[in-house]
Amino acid sequence: MASDVTDLPHPARSDMQLTDVLFALSDPERLAIVRQLAGGPLDMAQCHLSDPAIPKSTKSHLMKVLREAGVIRNEPLGRGRRLSLRHDDLEARFPGLLGAVLSASARV
Template identity: 80%
Template sequence: MSTSPDLPHPERSEISLTTVLFALSDPERLAIARQLVDGPLDMAECHLSNPDVPKSTKSHLMKVLRTAGVVRNEANGRARRLSLRREDLDARFPGLLDAVLSAEDDGPKP
């Protein structure tokens, strides 16, 4: 039985504010992070606002979140399990995650 490879994740001390803010600045990535607030989900259970987004794009969104230190992406059998790195983010930037995840979308006004 083959297992999925371990993916690299930044150590808590390596998580930077600008990288986290960049990762959460995209509406789709922010939506994924918000889905993980109540606990881990299999990657297949995380949905995007546009269901026609290619699998490769969804994978890229997940990679940006993982490499920024926002989520942990671990093998779960043949699937991938995503979890929010709340403890690490709260330790590095107290209150940031709650502020960003609970903010209303106030996109550009015409």
């Protein structure tokens, strides 16, 4: 029986671009997702947006922008998806960036 959930493309560490990462982190809802994932991997259904009225399609788009920038990894887990922050890749590619952004956003 074929899996209902497919693998999604993720950029290699060397292909991550600073402008893409900064754009992904510039949206308050995407940044909120990153803050949630800073505590460890979560099932996609466990990630909550600040506005529960935001449609699922918008939530999916937010995740896509983060994934395509290389900020998160979005992998199949059973019939759902597991999200994790690519902390090690971000730190290796852009040292101190993620910590600075998360620290600054916590003070706002």
